Amino acid sequence: MHKIAVVGDKDSVLAFKVLGIDVYTVSGEKEARITVDRLAEEAGIIFITERTARLIPKTIERYDKKFIPAVILIPDNQGTLNIGMERINKNMEKAVGVNILE
Protein backbone atom coordinates (compact mmCIF):
# COMPACT_ATOMS: atom_id res chain seq x y z
CA MET A 1 0.00 0.00 0.00
CA HIS A 2 1.49 3.30 -1.05
CA LYS A 3 0.85 6.88 -0.13
CA ILE A 4 -0.22 9.66 -2.41
CA ALA A 5 1.61 12.87 -1.63
CA VAL A 6 1.30 16.46 -2.76
CA VAL A 7 4.20 18.84 -2.42
CA GLY A 8 4.03 22.58 -2.98
CA ASP A 9 3.28 25.95 -1.49
CA LYS A 10 0.63 26.07 1.17
CA ASP A 11 -2.07 28.01 -0.66
CA SER A 12 -2.09 25.69 -3.63
CA VAL A 13 -1.85 22.28 -2.08
CA LEU A 14 -3.82 22.58 1.13
CA ALA A 15 -7.01 21.79 -0.76
CA PHE A 16 -5.82 18.24 -1.41
CA LYS A 17 -5.71 17.54 2.26
CA VAL A 18 -9.46 17.31 2.53
CA LEU A 19 -9.46 14.28 0.23
CA GLY A 20 -7.14 12.40 2.52
CA ILE A 21 -4.04 12.91 0.43
CA ASP A 22 -0.87 13.66 2.33
CA VAL A 23 0.09 17.26 1.88
CA TYR A 24 3.59 18.61 2.42
CA THR A 25 4.12 22.32 2.25
CA VAL A 26 7.62 23.40 1.44
CA SER A 27 9.40 26.64 0.84
CA GLY A 28 12.86 26.85 -0.56
CA GLU A 29 15.02 24.51 -2.55
CA LYS A 30 16.62 22.55 0.23
CA GLU A 31 13.37 21.79 1.99
CA ALA A 32 11.77 20.69 -1.27
CA ARG A 33 14.62 18.36 -2.08
CA ILE A 34 14.66 16.75 1.33
CA THR A 35 10.89 16.31 1.30
CA VAL A 36 10.81 14.68 -2.13
CA ASP A 37 13.70 12.36 -1.33
CA ARG A 38 12.08 11.29 1.89
CA LEU A 39 8.70 10.77 0.26
CA ALA A 40 10.19 8.72 -2.55
CA GLU A 41 10.66 5.82 -0.18
CA GLU A 42 7.02 5.39 0.73
CA ALA A 43 4.90 7.28 -1.78
CA GLY A 44 3.59 5.84 -5.02
CA ILE A 45 2.76 9.18 -6.56
CA ILE A 46 4.23 12.55 -5.70
CA PHE A 47 2.32 15.45 -7.15
CA ILE A 48 4.50 18.50 -7.07
CA THR A 49 3.65 22.03 -8.15
CA GLU A 50 5.63 23.33 -11.09
CA ARG A 51 6.86 26.29 -9.11
CA THR A 52 8.41 23.96 -6.55
CA ALA A 53 9.62 21.48 -9.17
CA ARG A 54 11.46 24.26 -10.95
CA LEU A 55 13.80 24.55 -7.97
CA ILE A 56 14.85 20.90 -7.98
CA PRO A 57 15.01 19.63 -11.58
CA LYS A 58 17.84 17.18 -10.88
CA THR A 59 16.02 15.49 -8.03
CA ILE A 60 12.92 15.03 -10.15
CA GLU A 61 14.86 13.69 -13.10
CA ARG A 62 16.39 11.08 -10.88
CA TYR A 63 13.01 9.45 -10.28
CA ASP A 64 12.01 9.43 -13.94
CA LYS A 65 13.78 6.15 -14.58
CA LYS A 66 12.43 4.39 -11.53
CA PHE A 67 9.30 2.26 -11.41
CA ILE A 68 8.00 4.14 -8.39
CA PRO A 69 7.48 6.86 -7.32
CA ALA A 70 5.86 8.70 -10.20
CA VAL A 71 6.64 12.38 -9.86
CA ILE A 72 3.92 14.33 -11.61
CA LEU A 73 3.96 18.06 -12.05
CA ILE A 74 0.76 19.98 -11.44
CA PRO A 75 -0.04 23.66 -11.89
CA ASP A 76 -0.53 25.78 -8.79
CA ASN A 77 -3.06 28.46 -8.01
CA GLN A 78 -1.16 30.98 -10.13
CA GLY A 79 -1.55 28.88 -13.24
CA THR A 80 0.80 26.67 -15.16
CA LEU A 81 4.41 27.37 -16.06
CA ASN A 82 4.27 24.84 -18.89
CA ILE A 83 7.08 22.79 -17.37
CA GLY A 84 4.88 19.70 -17.38
CA MET A 85 4.22 20.05 -21.09
CA GLU A 86 7.88 20.68 -21.78
CA ARG A 87 8.72 17.47 -19.99
CA ILE A 88 6.39 15.55 -22.30
CA ASN A 89 7.99 17.16 -25.33
CA LYS A 90 11.47 16.37 -24.04
CA ASN A 91 10.43 12.79 -23.46
CA MET A 92 9.23 12.55 -27.02
CA GLU A 93 12.44 14.02 -28.39
CA LYS A 94 14.39 11.50 -26.39
CA ALA A 95 12.44 8.57 -27.79
CA VAL A 96 11.58 9.64 -31.31
CA GLY A 97 14.33 12.13 -32.05
CA VAL A 98 12.03 14.96 -33.07
CA ASN A 99 8.88 16.48 -31.73
CA ILE A 100 6.18 15.03 -33.94
CA LEU A 101 3.10 16.54 -32.31
CA GLU A 102 3.88 20.19 -32.89
Next chain:
Amino acid sequence: MVKRNVHATRMELSRLKKRLEIAERGHKLLKDKQDELMRRFIALIKKNKQLRQKMEKELKDTFQDFLIAASVMPPEMLEGAISFPKEKMSLEIFRKNVMGVVVPAMKVKRKLADDPGSIYPYGFVQTAAELDDAIAKLYRIIPVLLELTEVEKACQLMADEIEKTRRRVNALEYRTIPGLEETIKIIRMKLDENERGTITRLIKVKDIINK
Protein backbone atom coordinates in the same frame (compact mmCIF):
# COMPACT_ATOMS: atom_id res chain seq x y z
CA MET B 1 35.07 -4.61 -34.34
CA VAL B 2 37.33 -5.40 -37.29
CA LYS B 3 40.02 -7.73 -36.09
CA ARG B 4 42.92 -7.80 -38.51
CA ASN B 5 45.33 -10.07 -36.66
CA VAL B 6 43.01 -13.05 -36.32
CA HIS B 7 44.13 -16.61 -36.67
CA ALA B 8 43.13 -17.45 -40.19
CA THR B 9 41.85 -20.90 -39.48
CA ARG B 10 38.70 -22.72 -40.46
CA MET B 11 37.74 -23.03 -36.83
CA GLU B 12 37.90 -19.29 -36.33
CA LEU B 13 35.91 -18.80 -39.52
CA SER B 14 33.07 -21.05 -38.46
CA ARG B 15 33.04 -19.45 -35.02
CA LEU B 16 32.72 -15.98 -36.52
CA LYS B 17 30.04 -17.13 -38.94
CA LYS B 18 28.01 -18.37 -36.02
CA ARG B 19 28.43 -15.07 -34.22
CA LEU B 20 27.36 -13.18 -37.29
CA GLU B 21 24.25 -15.27 -37.59
CA ILE B 22 23.32 -14.61 -33.97
CA ALA B 23 24.06 -10.90 -34.32
CA GLU B 24 21.81 -10.68 -37.36
CA ARG B 25 19.01 -12.50 -35.65
CA GLY B 26 19.36 -10.29 -32.58
CA HIS B 27 19.35 -7.22 -34.73
CA LYS B 28 16.14 -8.23 -36.44
CA LEU B 29 14.43 -8.98 -33.15
CA LEU B 30 15.55 -5.75 -31.52
CA LYS B 31 14.50 -3.78 -34.55
CA ASP B 32 11.02 -5.31 -34.34
CA LYS B 33 10.93 -4.51 -30.64
CA GLN B 34 11.93 -0.95 -31.31
CA ASP B 35 9.25 -0.50 -33.98
CA GLU B 36 6.51 -1.87 -31.77
CA LEU B 37 7.65 0.16 -28.76
CA MET B 38 7.67 3.27 -30.89
CA ARG B 39 4.17 2.60 -32.19
CA ARG B 40 2.81 2.22 -28.68
CA PHE B 41 4.82 5.14 -27.38
CA ILE B 42 3.42 7.54 -29.96
CA ALA B 43 -0.14 6.54 -29.14
CA LEU B 44 0.60 6.90 -25.44
CA ILE B 45 2.33 10.25 -25.64
CA LYS B 46 -0.58 11.69 -27.59
CA LYS B 47 -2.87 10.57 -24.79
CA ASN B 48 -0.43 11.96 -22.25
CA LYS B 49 -0.58 15.36 -23.85
CA GLN B 50 -4.37 15.41 -23.98
CA LEU B 51 -4.68 14.28 -20.38
CA ARG B 52 -2.23 16.89 -19.18
CA GLN B 53 -4.10 19.64 -20.97
CA LYS B 54 -7.36 18.44 -19.47
CA MET B 55 -5.86 18.15 -15.98
CA GLU B 56 -4.25 21.58 -16.10
CA LYS B 57 -7.46 23.21 -17.20
CA GLU B 58 -9.63 21.51 -14.60
CA LEU B 59 -7.18 22.05 -11.80
CA LYS B 60 -6.99 25.70 -12.66
CA ASP B 61 -10.78 25.95 -12.40
CA THR B 62 -10.71 24.21 -9.06
CA PHE B 63 -8.07 26.52 -7.66
CA GLN B 64 -10.22 29.42 -8.72
CA ASP B 65 -13.18 27.93 -6.88
CA PHE B 66 -11.06 27.52 -3.80
CA LEU B 67 -10.00 31.12 -4.10
CA ILE B 68 -13.64 32.16 -4.16
CA ALA B 69 -14.36 29.94 -1.18
CA ALA B 70 -11.41 31.49 0.63
CA SER B 71 -12.68 34.97 -0.10
CA VAL B 72 -16.09 34.40 1.45
CA MET B 73 -14.76 32.65 4.55
CA PRO B 74 -12.31 33.76 7.18
CA PRO B 75 -8.96 32.12 6.41
CA GLU B 76 -8.61 30.43 9.79
CA MET B 77 -12.09 28.97 9.39
CA LEU B 78 -11.19 27.57 5.99
CA GLU B 79 -8.01 26.09 7.24
CA GLY B 80 -9.76 24.61 10.23
CA ALA B 81 -12.44 23.10 8.03
CA ILE B 82 -10.07 21.24 5.76
CA SER B 83 -7.13 20.51 8.01
CA PHE B 84 -8.52 17.40 9.64
CA PRO B 85 -9.71 15.05 6.93
CA LYS B 86 -11.88 12.04 7.64
CA GLU B 87 -10.94 10.36 4.42
CA LYS B 88 -7.68 8.63 3.77
CA MET B 89 -6.59 7.76 0.27
CA SER B 90 -3.97 5.19 -0.47
CA LEU B 91 -2.67 3.58 -3.56
CA GLU B 92 -2.35 0.08 -4.82
CA ILE B 93 0.29 -0.40 -7.48
CA PHE B 94 0.37 -3.32 -9.89
CA ARG B 95 3.05 -4.15 -12.39
CA LYS B 96 2.08 -4.15 -16.01
CA ASN B 97 4.36 -5.43 -18.73
CA VAL B 98 4.42 -3.52 -22.01
CA MET B 99 6.92 -5.03 -24.45
CA GLY B 100 9.35 -5.87 -21.68
CA VAL B 101 8.97 -2.51 -19.97
CA VAL B 102 7.45 -2.78 -16.54
CA VAL B 103 5.03 0.09 -16.02
CA PRO B 104 2.86 0.74 -13.00
CA ALA B 105 -0.90 0.42 -12.99
CA MET B 106 -2.53 2.20 -10.10
CA LYS B 107 -5.72 1.96 -8.15
CA VAL B 108 -6.87 4.38 -5.49
CA LYS B 109 -8.37 3.02 -2.32
CA ARG B 110 -10.57 5.19 -0.17
CA LYS B 111 -10.71 4.22 3.43
CA LEU B 112 -14.33 5.27 3.70
CA ALA B 113 -15.44 4.28 0.24
CA ASP B 114 -19.04 3.60 1.28
CA ASP B 115 -19.45 7.03 2.82
CA PRO B 116 -20.04 9.61 0.08
CA GLY B 117 -19.84 12.45 2.59
CA SER B 118 -16.41 11.52 3.82
CA ILE B 119 -14.72 14.16 1.72
CA TYR B 120 -16.53 16.91 3.62
CA PRO B 121 -15.05 16.64 7.10
CA TYR B 122 -16.69 19.77 8.49
CA GLY B 123 -20.00 21.08 9.68
CA PHE B 124 -22.06 22.88 7.08
CA VAL B 125 -23.08 25.72 9.39
CA GLN B 126 -19.89 27.74 9.43
CA THR B 127 -18.57 27.00 5.98
CA ALA B 128 -19.47 28.45 2.62
CA ALA B 129 -21.28 26.48 -0.06
CA GLU B 130 -18.51 27.44 -2.47
CA LEU B 131 -16.11 25.26 -0.51
CA ASP B 132 -18.33 22.21 -1.01
CA ASP B 133 -18.36 22.81 -4.75
CA ALA B 134 -14.61 23.26 -4.89
CA ILE B 135 -14.00 20.06 -2.98
CA ALA B 136 -16.46 18.11 -5.11
CA LYS B 137 -14.66 19.37 -8.19
CA LEU B 138 -11.27 18.46 -6.81
CA TYR B 139 -12.53 15.00 -6.00
CA ARG B 140 -13.69 14.54 -9.57
CA ILE B 141 -10.21 15.44 -10.85
CA ILE B 142 -8.54 12.62 -8.94
CA PRO B 143 -9.30 9.93 -11.57
CA VAL B 144 -7.91 12.21 -14.28
CA LEU B 145 -4.78 12.82 -12.23
CA LEU B 146 -4.40 9.13 -11.66
CA GLU B 147 -4.74 8.26 -15.32
CA LEU B 148 -2.27 10.99 -16.19
CA THR B 149 0.17 9.58 -13.67
CA GLU B 150 -0.04 6.11 -15.17
CA VAL B 151 0.34 7.34 -18.72
CA GLU B 152 3.09 9.81 -17.98
CA LYS B 153 5.12 7.32 -15.99
CA ALA B 154 4.69 4.71 -18.72
CA CYS B 155 5.86 7.27 -21.28
CA GLN B 156 8.95 8.10 -19.24
CA LEU B 157 9.89 4.47 -18.79
CA MET B 158 9.19 3.62 -22.41
CA ALA B 159 11.19 6.56 -23.71
CA ASP B 160 14.10 5.26 -21.71
CA GLU B 161 13.68 1.76 -23.10
CA ILE B 162 13.34 3.01 -26.66
CA GLU B 163 16.56 4.95 -26.31
CA LYS B 164 18.36 1.88 -24.99
CA THR B 165 16.95 -0.36 -27.72
CA ARG B 166 17.89 2.13 -30.40
CA ARG B 167 21.47 2.20 -29.13
CA ARG B 168 21.63 -1.57 -29.24
CA VAL B 169 20.12 -1.76 -32.73
CA ASN B 170 22.55 0.84 -34.01
CA ALA B 171 25.53 -0.80 -32.35
CA LEU B 172 24.64 -4.10 -33.98
CA GLU B 173 23.81 -2.59 -37.33
CA TYR B 174 26.76 -0.24 -37.72
CA ARG B 175 29.51 -1.81 -35.60
CA THR B 176 29.13 -5.48 -34.80
CA ILE B 177 27.68 -6.84 -38.03
CA PRO B 178 29.94 -4.95 -40.49
CA GLY B 179 32.93 -5.74 -38.28
CA LEU B 180 32.17 -9.44 -38.28
CA GLU B 181 31.56 -9.44 -42.00
CA GLU B 182 34.87 -7.70 -42.59
CA THR B 183 36.77 -10.13 -40.36
CA ILE B 184 35.16 -13.10 -42.07
CA LYS B 185 36.17 -11.66 -45.41
CA ILE B 186 39.77 -11.25 -44.24
CA ILE B 187 39.93 -14.85 -43.01
CA ARG B 188 38.39 -16.15 -46.23
CA MET B 189 40.94 -14.27 -48.32
CA LYS B 190 43.82 -15.53 -46.20
CA LEU B 191 42.57 -19.12 -46.42
CA ASP B 192 42.13 -18.82 -50.18
CA GLU B 193 45.60 -17.34 -50.47
CA ASN B 194 47.04 -20.25 -48.49
CA GLU B 195 45.26 -22.69 -50.77
CA ARG B 196 46.57 -21.01 -53.89
CA GLY B 197 50.04 -21.04 -52.30
CA THR B 198 49.77 -24.77 -51.70
CA ILE B 199 48.66 -25.46 -55.27
CA THR B 200 51.52 -23.42 -56.71
CA ARG B 201 53.96 -25.20 -54.45
CA LEU B 202 52.65 -28.57 -55.55
CA ILE B 203 52.93 -27.64 -59.22
CA LYS B 204 56.47 -26.40 -58.66
CA VAL B 205 57.43 -29.58 -56.79
CA LYS B 206 55.92 -31.66 -59.58
CA ASP B 207 57.94 -29.65 -62.11
CA ILE B 208 61.17 -30.20 -60.20
CA ILE B 209 60.48 -33.95 -59.92
CA ASN B 210 59.70 -34.19 -63.65
CA LYS B 211 62.93 -32.47 -64.68
